[in-house]
Amino acid sequence: MSFGPHLLLATLEGLVTAAVLALTALGLSLVFGVMRVVNVAHGEFFMLGAVLAWAFSTLVTGHPALGFLLALVLSPLVVGLVALVAERLVLRRLNYNPESTIVATIGLLYIIQQSVLTFYGPEARPVVAPFSYRIMLPWFGYSGYKLFVIAASIALIAATWLVLTRTRIGLVMRATQYDRETAQSFGIPVDRVYAGVFALGAMLAAVAAVLIVPIQQAHYLMGLDPLLLSFIVVIIGGLGSLRGTVVAALLIGVSDGVISVFFSPTLAKMLATFLVAMVLVFRPQGLFGTTAR
Amino acid sequence: MSGHAPDGAGSASKAWALHAVVILGLLSLHVLLPDYHHGIAARIMVLAVFAMGYNLLFGYTGLLSLGHAMFFAAGLYGAGLPVYHLGWSVPVAFATGIACGGLLALAVGVLALRTTGVAFMIVTMMFSQVAYLMIYWLGDWTRGDEGLTLSRSERIVELGPIFLDLTDRDTRFLLAWALFSAVLVLTVFIARSPFGRVLVAIRENEERTRMLGYNAFANKLSAVVLSGLVCAMAGAAYGLLFGYVGATFGSIQYSIxxxxWVLLGGAATTLGPLIGTYFMFYIVDFTQGFLRAYMLLVGVALILLVLFFPKGILGTIRERWLKWLP
Structure with missing residues (x-):
């Protein structure tokens, strides 16, 4: 294959990464934006979504699309429920103190990860893609499912954006983000908003995981990479900014795809992590964000 | 985290007496413990040095780093690589490992201390992740996950009349004990020194400390470097004493x-790190026997500590009963 098609392939792969990453990072960004806490267990919600997707898809026989659809609906719901319980039992009692929350969510990370290891085992298991249509390009065939992942991610992000900007729920969430105390005195149940946002953030990660699991197998340690990448995206995009998150996910996803085709993936990850740490040191509001209030 | 107990000659001598008892008690374990627990005790003392280094920054200065694995790994590889590849002698390699940790801490400190709070945690975690990935990137020398095993001939110290064989269980235990005791005494000195008081003041109220004319940045940077040096010391000692240098020690798990350990034992207490390390090591060692997912306990312990027991074992004892505990 010559350079042009090779680059096209790398870009497509990068777009798939970006699509999944944008969804995952959006969840992290929402939680940080509204609740001002960093959820270190976010990657484990992603992993739990993937593992549950495998579990639900094996429940149904027949056409693979049935199992996939079942997983797409149920897996985020269960993950959201787990997040809700964790929020009520732990985060709320900590009064959302940023540092204690980080320590507690590290604990949550190990609890989820190790429970999955106990009940699901150390194997990596695939979920069959709902359809296996291949699009024939002049130079190579490309999986139609991967293009579907990109489309689905765009649709979900658009839906989240609509909810945030056009609905009452979104208004309440934004009000809580701007000023918690004023929102409270205007009768907004801040406490319940927090619980909902935490669950929603986890569900976005779970949806992303269900989408990726036909491409990448479900494994109990798969949560670390999405966590670190989401951190990177959220930091570059500016903490709590939806537009910044999507732009940064595209930037990181596509460049990750392109770089790891042409260079060593370890070096790529190393440089990306280092550069992002530097962004956080020298431009804490992110590359696209504005200064925090 | 509570402030410091009222100071007086009485509390000072009580504190020194307590530390002397702990140090001698650990030495007595050398003859008391059966073989298996003897080996564990040596490991725990080295890891407790790691925890004490972490405590200097987290407990006393109030800076929560999620990247201390990089300092441990800097010591581990700074000492292990020259021994393995260049045939350096153990004392020189040990010093090199410590120096690597100190330099890394200086660089990381200068950058990361520009941030505060949550950003500081994430920045340290990311720098540590870069260091971890670098171990794999330099796989030709480090052999990544598989790691390097130092042979017996590489772990023998001959300094004039002194001959030490680090593969020998007694030598190993006594060296670990000596290192632990030295760092413990150092911690007590720092905690009682004016420098230590400034660190505590920064933890309690940085703004006010600065208003009083102290340079907060310089003091925090000294704390990071000191903490990095001690953690690298633990890493270098671990590699040389137990003869294994592997990438796992650079992973996020070794930052958590x-x-x-410090949270469990009690942050900003001199003996808390030892107690926390001892407890956790045995809890994990015990459950590993029948549970594959033993890290589950680490998660449960973290959540329970932060929810119900934020001062840890010694922190609570100090608050309730023994106000003079350093």
Whole structure:
């Protein structure tokens, strides 16, 4: 294959990464934006979504699309429920103190990860893609499912954006983000908003995981990479900014795809992590964000 | 985290007496413990040095780092690589490992201290992740996950009349004990020194400390470097004493563990790190026997500590009964 098609392939792969990453990072960004806490267990919600997707898809026989659809609906719901319980039992009692929350969510990370290891085992298991249509390009065939992942991610992000900007729920969430105390005195149940946002953030990660699991197998340690990448995206995009998150996910996803085709993936990850740490040191509001209030 | 107990000659001598008892008590374990627990005790003392280094920054200065694995790994590889590849002698390699940790801490400190709070945690975690990935990137020398095993001939010290064989269980225990005791005494000195008081003041109220004319940045940077040096010391000692240098020690898990040990034992107490490390090591060692997912306990312990027991074992004892505990 010559350079042009090779680059096209790398870009497509990068777009798939970006699509999944944008969804995952959006969840992290929402939680940080509204609740001002960093959820270190976010990657484990992603992993739990993937593992549950495998579990639900094996429940149904027949056409693979049935199992996939079942997983797409149920897996985020269960993950959201787990997040809700964790929020009520732990985060709320900590009064959302940023540092204690980080320590507690590290604990949550190990609890989820190790429970999955106990009940699901150390194997990596695939979920069959709902359809296996291949699009024939002049130079190579490309999986139609991967293009579907990109489309689905765009649709979900658009839906989240609509909810945030056009609905009452979104208004309440934004009000809580701007000023918690004023929102409270205007009768907004801040406490319940927090619980909902935490669950929603986890569900976005779970949806992303269900989408990726036909491409990448479900494994109990798969949560670390999405966590670190989401951190990177959220930091570059500016903490709590939806537009910044999507732009940064595209930037990181596509460049990750392109770089790891042409260079060593370890070096790529190393440089990306280092550069992002530097962004956080020298431009804490992110590359696209504005200064925090 | 509570402030410091009222100071007086009485409390000072009580504190020194307590530390002397602990140090001698650990030495007595050398003859008391059966073989298996003897080996564990040596390991725990080295890891407790790691925890004490972490405590200097987290407990006393109030800076929560999620990247201390990089300092441990800097010591581990700074000492292990020259021994393995260049045939350096153990004392020189040990010093090199410590120097590597100190330099890394200086660089990381200058950058990361520009941030505060949550950003500081994430920046340290990311720098540590870069260091971890670098171990794999330099796989030709480090052999990544598989790691390097130092042979017996590489772990023999001959300094004039002194001959030490680090593969020998007694030598190993006594060296670990000596290192632990030295760092413990150092911690007590720092905690009682004016420098230590400034660190505590920064933890309690940085703004006010600055208003009083102290340079907060310089003091925090000294704390980071000191903490990095001690953690690298633990890493270098671990590699040389137990003869294994592997990438696992650079992973995020080894940044979380010292946090857990210090939280459990009691942050900003001199003996808390030892107690936390001892407890956690045995809990994990015990459950590993029948549970594959033993890290589950680490998670449960972290959540329970932060919810119900934020001062840890010694922190609570100090608050309730023994106000003079350093």
């Amino acid at each position: 563990l010292p946090l857990l």
